[in-house]
Amino acid sequence: MLKFSKINILITTLLSIIVIFFTISNFTEFEDEFVNKKINLGLDLQGGSYLLLKIDNDPVIVKELQNKAISLKNVLKENNISIFNIRVTDDKKILFSINKKDADKLNQLFNDKNSIVNPYFDQFKSFQFEIANQEGNFEIFFSKYGLIQLKTSSLDQAIEIVRRRVDEVGTNEPNILKRGNDRILVELPGLDDPMRIKNLLGKTANLSFRFVTQTDEETFGAEELEFEDGSEVVKVSKRIIVSGENLIDAQPRMDNQTNETVVTFDFDRVGAKRFGRATTKGIGKRLAIVLDGKIISAPVIQEAIVAGSGQISGGFTFQSATDLALLLRSGALPAPLEIIEERTVGPGLGQDSIKSGLSALLIGFILVITFMLIKYRIFGIIANVTLILNLFFLVGILTLFEATLTLPGIAGIILTVGMAVDANVLIFERIKEEIKNEKNQIIAFDAGYNKSRNAVLDANITTLIAAIILFFLGSGPIKGFAVTLGIGIFTTLFSVYFIARLFTSIYVIRNKNKEQLI
Amino acid sequence: MIKNLNFNKYYKLFNIISVVLVILSLISILFKGLNYGVDFKGGTLIELRINDNQTTISNLRSAFNNMNLGDVAIKNFGNDNDYLIKFVKKDRDKNLIQNIKKDLQSNIGPVFEFRRVESVGPKVSAELLNKGLIAIAASLGAMLFYIWIRFEWQFSLGAIIALFHDVILTIGIFSLFNIEINLSIVAALLTIVGYSMNDTVVIFDRVRENLKKHISIKIFELTNISINETLSRTIITSATTLLALLSIFIFGGEILKGFSLAMILGVIFGTYSSIYIANPTLVYLKVSYKTVVKEEK
Numbered sequence: 001m002l003k004f005s006k007i008n009i010l011i012t013t014l015l016s017i018i019v020i021f022f023t024i025s026n027f028t029e030f031e032d033e034f035v036n037k038k039i040n041l042g043l044d045l046q047g048g049s050y051l052l053l054k055i056d057n058d059p060v061i062v063k064e065l066q067n068k069a070i071s072l073k074n075v076l077k078e079n080n081i082s083i084f085n086i087r088v089t090d091d092k093k094i095l096f097s098i099n100k101k102d103a104d105k106l107n108q109l110f111n112d113k114n115s116i117v118n119p120y121f122d123q124f125k126s127f128q129f130e131i132a133n134q135e136g137n138f139e140i141f142f143s144k145y146g147l148i149q150l151k152t153s154s155l156d157q158a159i160e161i162v163r164r165r166v167d168e169v170g171t172n173e174p175n176i177l178k179r180g181n182d183r184i185l186v187e188l189p190g191l192d193d194p195m196r197i198k199n200l201l202g203k204t205a206n207l208s209f210r211f212v213t214q215t216d217e218e219t220f221g222a223e224e225l226e227f228e229d230g231s232e233v234v235k236v237s238k239r240i241i242v243s244g245e246n247l248i249d250a251q252p253r254m255d256n257q258t259n260e261t262v263v264t265f266d267f268d269r270v271g272a273k274r275f276g277r278a279t280t281k282g283i284g285k286r287l288a289i290v291l292d293g294k295i296i297s298a299p300v301i302q303e304a305i306v307a308g309s310g311q312i313s314g315g316f317t318f319q320s321a322t323d324l325a326l327l328l329r330s331g332a333l334p335a336p337l338e339i340i341e342e343r344t345v346g347p348g349l350g351q352d353s354i355k356s357g358l359s360a361l362l363i364g365f366i367l368v369i370t371f372m373l374i375k376y377r378i379f380g381i382i383a384n385v386t387l388i389l390n391l392f393f394l395v396g397i398l399t400l401f402e403a404t405l406t407l408p409g410i411a412g413i414i415l416t417v418g419m420a421v422d423a424n425v426l427i428f429e430r431i432k433e434e435i436k437n438e439k440n441q442i443i444a445f446d447a448g449y450n451k452s453r454n455a456v457l458d459a460n461i462t463t464l465i466a467a468i469i470l471f472f473l474g475s476g477p478i479k480g481f482a483v484t485l486g487i488g489i490f491t492t493l494f495s496v497y498f499i500a501r502l503f504t505s506i507y508v509i510r511n512k513n514k515e516q517l518i
Numbered sequence: 519m520i521k522n523l524n525f526n527k528y529y530k531l532f533n534i535i536s537v538v539l540v541i542l543s544l545i546s547i548l549f550k551g552l553n554y555g556v557d558f559k560g561g562t563l564i565e566l567r568i569n570d571n572q573t574t575i576s577n578l579r580s581a582f583n584n585m586n587l588g589d590v591a592i593k594n595f596g597n598d599n600d601y602l603i604k605f606v607k608k609d610r611d612k613n614l615i616q617n618i619k620k621d622l623q624s625n626i627g628p629v630f631e632f633r634r635v636e637s638v639g640p641k642v643s644a645e646l647l648n649k650g651l652i653a654i655a656a657s658l659g660a661m662l663f664y665i666w667i668r669f670e671w672q673f674s675l676g677a678i679i680a681l682f683h684d685v686i687l688t689i690g691i692f693s694l695f696n697i698e699i700n701l702s703i704v705a706a707l708l709t710i711v712g713y714s715m716n717d718t719v720v721i722f723d724r725v726r727e728n729l730k731k732h733i734s735i736k737i738f739e740l741t742n743i744s745i746n747e748t749l750s751r752t753i754i755t756s757a758t759t760l761l762a763l764l765s766i767f768i769f770g771g772e773i774l775k776g777f778s779l780a781m782i783l784g785v786i787f788g789t790y791s792s793i794y795i796a797n798p799t800l801v802y803l804k805v806s807y808k809t810v811v812k813e814e815k
Contacts, residue, residue, distance in 0.1 A: 364765030418762025466712030
C-alpha cells in the first residue's frame with residue numbers, strides 16, 4: 001500500500017492542480033467561459049424568491065369536453081346516428097344516449113385507431129377517451145393517458161406564458177421549471193418582494209370584447225358581470241367579438257387629450273376585421289372589455305374602428321397600465337395558477353447567512369485541525385494537509401459542476417470537515433495496533449492501510465447512502481446539503497488514499513529506522 | 519490511550535435505561551406531539567427585523583392580533599431585533615403578505631424589514647411531510663439492506679435497533695422540548711442514520727475480524743475487546759464531528775440551530791448506541807465463530 005507509481009503521482013498532482021484552480025476561479029474573473037466557473041449561490045444565500053405554482057386544470061378539462069361534445073354531435077350526425085340528451089357533467093364526463101341499434105356502430109367509431117373523435121396515442125398505446133355503455137346511455141371520459149396528454153400540453157402552454165411574463169418584468173436570471181404534471185417552479189434570484197410577479201402570475205388574462213346588452217334574447221346567452229372597481233354591474237352578451245388571442249401588441253400610453261394612462265393595443269388581421277365589423281354595426285352600443293370575468297371598461301362606440309387598434313382606459317395608474325399591457329402581450333394562461341408554496345429571502349438575511357456559515361466553517365476547521373495536531377503530531381500535519389486539500393477538492397468540484405451552494409450545503413461542508421478525518425483516524429489507529437506486533441515499520445504501515453480499508457469503506461458508504469436518499473427526496477436547500485455531503489465523501493476517500501497515503505509513505509520510507517513513528 | 523474498560527459490565531443497565539428513554543420518547547411523541555414548522559404544517563412564517571428601539575414584542579403582538587390572521591405565534595429569533603412570526607391562515611389570499619406589510623406599517627411605522635417569508639399551502643406541506651417520512655424510512659431500509667449484504671442478520675438486527683434508538687431519542691427530545699421540526703431536521707435525521715450506522719459498522723467490522731481470530735473467546739468478552747480496540751477511533755471521530763457541529767451550532771446562525779442541535783444529539787446517541795445497543799444485541803443473539811464462518815462458505 002505504500003508504493004506509488006510515477007503515473008499515479010502525476011495524475012494525483014494534476015487533479016489537485018485542476019481542482020485548486022477551480023476553487024480559486026471563484027474569486028477571479030477569466031475571459032474564457034470554460035474556466036470562468038463559479039459556484040452558484042442558492043436563493044437562501046443570495047436572497048430571492050421561490051414560487052411553486054399549481055395549475056388548476058379543471059376548467060381546461062371541462063372546456064375540452066364541451067368542444068368534444070360539439071364535434072361528437074357532428075360526427076354522429078354524419079354517420080347517421082341520432083344522439084339524444086348530450087351534456088357535460090360536473091364529474092367530467094359526456095353523457096348521451098342513442099338508439100340501441102346504433103351502439104355497435106358507435107363502439108366501432110370509438111375504437112378505431114384512425115378515429116377522429118377518439119385519437120389514438122401511439123406512444124402510450126391508449127385512446128384519448130374511454131367509453132362506457134349502460135343500456136344505450138353512454139359515458140365518455142378521458143382515459144388515463146388522455147388526461148396526462150391534456151395536462152402536459154396545458155402545462156407546456158402555461159410554462160411558456162409564465163416565462164414570457166417573468167422575462168418581461170426583467171428579473172435577474174429567472175429559473176422556470178416543470179414540476180410533476182401540474183406544477184411550475186419559478187426561482188427569482190435577487191428578488192426580495194415578489195408581489196408584482198405574484199400578481200402577474202395570478203391572472204389568467206383572458207381578454208374579450210363583448211357587447212353590453214339589455215335583452216336575454218341573445219342566441220349565445222348573456223351574463224351579469226361586475227366592473228373591476230365594483231362600481232357597476234351590467235349584462236354582457238356571451239358572444240365574444242374578439243378575444244386576447246387576436247392581439248399582437250399592447251403598450252401603456254399617456255393619452256394626450258385626457259391626460260389619462262391608457263393601454264393601447266393592436267389586433268392581427270383577423271381581429272382587426274372582426275373588430276371593424278362589430279364596431280361598424282354597433283355604433284351607439286356599449287362595448288365591454290372583459291378581463292378574467294371582470295369588466296375593465298365599457299365605453300360607448302362612437303365610430304367604427306377599422307384600423308385594427310384601439311385603447312383601453314379604466315382609471316389606470318402607470319404601473320397597472322404597464323402590467324395590463326404586459327399581461328395582454330404575453331397572452332392568456334390556459335388555466336388559472338395558484339401559488340402553493342412561496343419562500344422569499346431578503347438580501348440582508350442572505351448576506352448574514354453567508355457570513356455566519358463561513359465563520360462556522362472557519363472555526364470548525366480550526367478546531368478540528370488543532371485537535372488533530374495535538375493528537376497525532378506529525379501525522380496530524382499529514383491529516384490536516386489532506387483535509388485542506390480535501391476542502392479544495394470539494395469546492396473545486398462544486399465549482400466545476402457549477403453546483404448551487406445553499407446554507408445547509410455549507411453545513412454539509414463543515415460536517416465533511418468533521419467526518420473526513422475519520423478515515424485517516426481509522427487508518428492511523430490501525431497502524432498503531434499493527435506496530436505493536438510488527439517491528440518493520442513499512443510492513444506495519446502497509447498492514448494498517450490494508451486492514452482498515454473495509455471499515456473505511458463501510459463507514460463512508462453508509463453516509464453516502466444517506467446523502468443519496470436525501471438528494472432524491474430532499475427539496476431546495478436540503479438538496480444542497482446532500483450534494484456537499486455526498487461529494488465530500490468522494491473527495492475524502494480520494495484525498496485519504498491518494499494524497500495522505502502518498503505523504504505517509506514518503507515520510508515512513510525516509511524515517512523507517514526511527515522508533516515510534518506514529 | 520485508554521486501556522481496557524469493561525463496557526460489557528454495564529450492558530444490562532444501559533439497555534434498561536435505553537428502553538426507558540425510548541418509551542419516554544415515544545410517549546412524548548404520541549401524546550405531546552411534535553412542533554411542526556410551516557414546512558410540514560402549512561401556513562406562513564415571517565422573519566422580521568425591527569430597526570428601532572421603541573418597538574417591543576407586545577407592540578408587534580397587538581399589531582398582528584388586529585390583522586385577523588388566527589393564532590399568531592411571535593417570538594424572538596436570535597437577537598432582540600429579530601422576530602419570527604408564524605400563523606396558519608386557512609383561506610389563502612394572494613395579497614396576504616402585502617396586506618400585512620401595509621397594516622404593520624400603519625401600526626408601528628416603517629421601522630421593519632421582512633428578512634424572510636415562507637408560505638406553504640396545505641397540500642404541499644402534507645407532501646413534504648410524506649416525503650420526509652419516506653426519506654427516513656428509505657434510509658433505514660437502505661441501511662438494513664447494505665448491512666444485510668455486508669454482515670450476518672444478527673449484526674443487521676443490532677445495527678437497525680441502534681438506528682431506531684437514535685432516531686427515536688432525537689425526535690423524542692425535540693418533542694419534549696417543543697423544538698420545531700422542519701425540513702432541515704429531516705436532513706439531520708438522515709445524516710444521523712448515516713453516522714450511527716457508520717459508527718456501528720466500524721465496531722462490527724472489528725467484532726467479525728476478532729470472531730475469526732479468537733475462536734475460543736465468548737462473544738460477551740469479544741464485543742468488549744472490539745469496542746476497546748476501536749475506542750480511540752470512536753472518541754476521536756466523535757470529537758472532531760462534534761467540534762464541527764458545535765461550531766455550526768454556535769456560529770452558524772439561527773437557521774442552522776435546529777439542524778445542528780439534532781445532529782449533535784444524533785452523534786452522541788449514535789456513539790452510545792454503537793457500544794450499548796448494537797453490541798449487546800450480538801450477545802443476546804449468541805453470535806459466535808460459527809455465525810461468521812457458516813455464512814462465508
